[in-house]
Amino acid sequence: MAAPMLRRVGLGRLWGFAWVDGGSGHRRGSPNGSTSSRRREQSSVAQQPLHTAQKPRKGGHKWAAVVGLEIHAQISSNSKLFSGSQVSFMAPPNSLVSFFDASLPGTLPVLNRRCVEAAVMTGLALNCHINKKSLFDRKHYFYSDLPAGYQITQQRLPIAANGSLTYGVFMGNKQSRMATKTVRIRQIQLEQDSGKSLHDDLRSQTLIDLNRAGVGLLEVVLEPDLCCGEEAAAVIKELQLILQALGTSQANMAEGQLRVDANISVHHPGEPLGVRTEVKNLNSIRFLAKAIDHEIQRQINELESGGEILNETRSFDCKLGCTVPMRDKEGKQDYRFMPEPNLPPLVLYDSASLPAGTESQQVINIDQIRDALPELPSATRERLVRRYGMLPEHSFTLLNEVGLLQFFQNVMKETRAEPKKVTSWVLNTLLGYLKHHNLAVSESSEKPHL
Amino acid sequence: MSARALWLAFRSGLGGRQAFSTKGSGRITVEVIEHLERLALVDFGSREAVARLEKAIAFADRLREVDTDGVEPMESVLEDRCLYLRSDNVAEGNCAEELLQNSRQVVEEYFVAPPGNISLPKLGEQESFQHS
Numbered sequence: 001m002a003a004p005m006l007r008r009v010g011l012g013r014l015w016g017f018a019w020v021d022g023g024s025g026h027r028r029g030s031p032n033g034s035t036s037s038r039r040r041e042q043s044s045v046a047q048q049p050l051h052t053a054q055k056p057r058k059g060g061h062k063w064a065a066v067v068g069l070e071i072h073a074q075i076s077s078n079s080k081l082f083s084g085s086q087v088s089f090m091a092p093p094n095s096l097v098s099f100f101d102a103s104l105p106g107t108l109p110v111l112n113r114r115c116v117e118a119a120v121m122t123g124l125a126l127n128c129h130i131n132k133k134s135l136f137d138r139k140h141y142f143y144s145d146l147p148a149g150y151q152i153t154q155q156r157l158p159i160a161a162n163g164s165l166t167y168g169v170f171m172g173n174k175q176s177r178m179a180t181k182t183v184r185i186r187q188i189q190l191e192q193d194s195g196k197s198l199h200d201d202l203r204s205q206t207l208i209d210l211n212r213a214g215v216g217l218l219e220v221v222l223e224p225d226l227c228c229g230e231e232a233a234a235v236i237k238e239l240q241l242i243l244q245a246l247g248t249s250q251a252n253m254a255e256g257q258l259r260v261d262a263n264i265s266v267h268h269p270g271e272p273l274g275v276r277t278e279v280k281n282l283n284s285i286r287f288l289a290k291a292i293d294h295e296i297q298r299q300i301n302e303l304e305s306g307g308e309i310l311n312e313t314r315s316f317d318c319k320l321g322c323t324v325p326m327r328d329k330e331g332k333q334d335y336r337f338m339p340e341p342n343l344p345p346l347v348l349y350d351s352a353s354l355p356a357g358t359e360s361q362q363v364i365n366i367d368q369i370r371d372a373l374p375e376l377p378s379a380t381r382e383r384l385v386r387r388y389g390m391l392p393e394h395s396f397t398l399l400n401e402v403g404l405l406q407f408f409q410n411v412m413k414e415t416r417a418e419p420k421k422v423t424s425w426v427l428n429t430l431l432g433y434l435k436h437h438n439l440a441v442s443e444s445s446e447k448p449h450l
Numbered sequence: 451m452s453a454r455a456l457w458l459a460f461r462s463g464l465g466g467r468q469a470f471s472t473k474g475s476g477r478i479t480v481e482v483i484e485h486l487e488r489l490a491l492v493d494f495g496s497r498e499a500v501a502r503l504e505k506a507i508a509f510a511d512r513l514r515e516v517d518t519d520g521v522e523p524m525e526s527v528l529e530d531r532c533l534y535l536r537s538d539n540v541a542e543g544n545c546a547e548e549l550l551q552n553s554r555q556v557v558e559e560y561f562v563a564p565p566g567n568i569s570l571p572k573l574g575e576q577e578s579f580q581h582s
Binding site for chain 1: 485489490491525526528529530531532533534535536537538539540541542543544545546549550552555557558559560561562563564565566567
C-alpha cells in the first residue's frame with residue numbers, strides 16, 4: 001500500500017448543497033473510484049491525533065504541502081460513451097437524451113469506438129502503459145442527475161496507467177527562467193458523466209437536465225507530486241495543451257469540459273503526511289492556483305494555532321477568495337463497486353497481437369494510434385527553439401496564448417526579418433498591446449503582413 | 451403492537467455485536483442491515499426478510515466448497531466475447547417529450563427532483579418517519 005496520505009474517505013454525493021451547477025464540480029462529490037477506492041474505506045481520522053498531540057511551534061519549523069490532482073476531461077466526440085445521443089454544449093434541456101441515458105429498463109450500454117481511441121491517444125501522449133485488457137465497473141450512489149443510480153467507470157483495471165507529464169514552471173521573480181518538472185500519472189480511465197442539476201432553492205426543488213448524462217469522460221489521476229498552486233496551474237495548462245493538440249478534448253474549463261479537483265495536505269518534512277482535504281468547484285486555472293495556495297495556508301494557520309484539519313471537501317469561493325466547507329450529511333461513502341455485467345472486457349491490440357481476419361472497425365491497434373499521434377506541445381516547443389533559436393521560455397509563451405503560435409508562424413512566412421526580431425516583436429510588443437487592451441489574438445486587428 | 455413496531459423493537463434489542471460469519475450461523479448484525487438499507491434504499495421490513503437474506507448468503511457460500519487452487523479467476527462470464535465497438539455517429543436522442551412523460555413533475559422540459567438527497571433517519575426515528 002502506498003503512502004499514508006493516500007488513504008481516502010470517499011465523501012460521495014454532497015447532499016443538499018444549493019448552488020447552480022455550472023457543469024463543474026457538482027457531480028464529483030466522489031473523489032474518484034480509481035485506485036483510491038481501494039483505500040477509500042480507510043479513514044484518515046487516525047492521523048488526526050498525531051497533529052493535535054503536537055505542540056505547535058511558530059516560525060522556524062518548515063511546512064511542506066502535498067497536492068494531488070484529479071482531472072476529468074470531456075471527450076471530444078460526436079456521440080456519448082455508451083449511447084448514440086449527441087454530445088453538445090448548448091441544446092434544449094433533455095433533447096440529447098436516449099432511452100439508455102435516461103436509464104429506462106431494457107437498455108444496454110454500447111461502447112463508442114472514438115472514446116476508446118481518445119483514451120489510448122491520451123494515454124500514449126502521457127507516456128502511460130496501455131492496458132491491453134481493461135474492465136468496466138459500476139459505481140453506485142444515489143443522486144437525481146444519475147438516473148441509473150450508478151456510474152459506469154473503470155475501477156479495477158483502467159485503460160492506461162503509470163505515465164508522466166513533463167511541464168515547465170517559470171522561476172524567479174522576473175519569471176525569466178524556466179524549470180522543467182515531471183508529475184507522475186497514476187492512471188487514466190473511461191467513465192460516464194452525469195446530468196446537470198439546477199438548484200431552485202425558492203421552490204425547494206432541483207431541475208434535472210440529462211443532456212450531459214452519459215457523455216464520455218477521461219479521468220486522469222495524478223500522483224501527489226505537486227507542492228503548490230503554481231505547479232498545479234502549470235500542470236493543468238500543459239494537460240490542456242496536450243488534450244487540445246490531440247483533439248481528444250477541447251479542455252475548456254469555463255465550459256466544464258475540464259474539471260479539476262485538488263487534494264491538499266501539509267506536513268513537516270520528515271514527518272508523516274497530514275490529513276487531506278479535497279477542494280472542488282475550480283473552474284479556471286487562475287482560481288485553481290489561488291484555491292490551492294489559500295488552502296495550504298489555511299491548513300498551516302489552523303495547525304499552527306493548535307487546531308486540526310478535518311478530512312472534508314471544500315469549495316473555492318472566488319468572491320471571498322477562500323475555501324469553504326461543503327455541507328455533507330453522509331460520512332464515508334460505500335460505492336459497492338461491482339463489475340459491469342453488460343460489458344465484456346475491453347481488449348486492445350498492437351501490430352504483433354492483431355488477430356487475423358478481423359473487421360478493422362472492431363479492433364483497436366495501439367501501434368497504429370501511436371503512429372498517427374499529432375505533434376505534442378513539447379515537440380512543438382523544441383522545434384521552435386531549434387528552428388528559430390528562441391529561448392525555451394519564449395516557446396512556452398507562444399503556445400500558452402491561444403492563437404499566438406499561429407500568428408507567429410504566419411508572420412514568419414511573410415517576412416524576411418530575423419526570427420529573433422519577430423519573436424521579440426510578437427512576444428513583447430504585440431502581446432503587451434493585447435494584454436493592455438485585454439484582447440485575444442483573434443480579436444486583434446493586427447495582420448501578419450509587415 | 452403493529453408488526454412494524456414489533457420489528458423495530460426486535461432490532462433495537464438486537465444490539466449485541468454478533469459477528470457476521472459466513473460459516474456457521476450466518477447471522478447479520480443490525481449495523482449491516484442499516485448500512486444496506488441506507489445504501490440500496492431497500493427496506494428489510496421484517497425478520498423474515500433478514501432470514502431470507504441469511505439463507506441466500508448461506509446458499510451462495512456453498513461456492514466456497516469448490517477447490518479453486520491454481521485456477522485463474524474469471525473477470526466476467528462474458529470474458530470470451532468481443533466487446534462491440536460502435537461508430538461515433540449520432541443516432542439517438544430528440545425524444546424529450548416522450549422521456550418527460552415519465553416524470554411526475556416537470557418544469558419547462560426539466561425533470562423535477564427533490565432538493566438534494568434526503569438521508570434516511572436513524573433507527574428509532576423511523577417509526578415517525580414511516581407515518582409522515
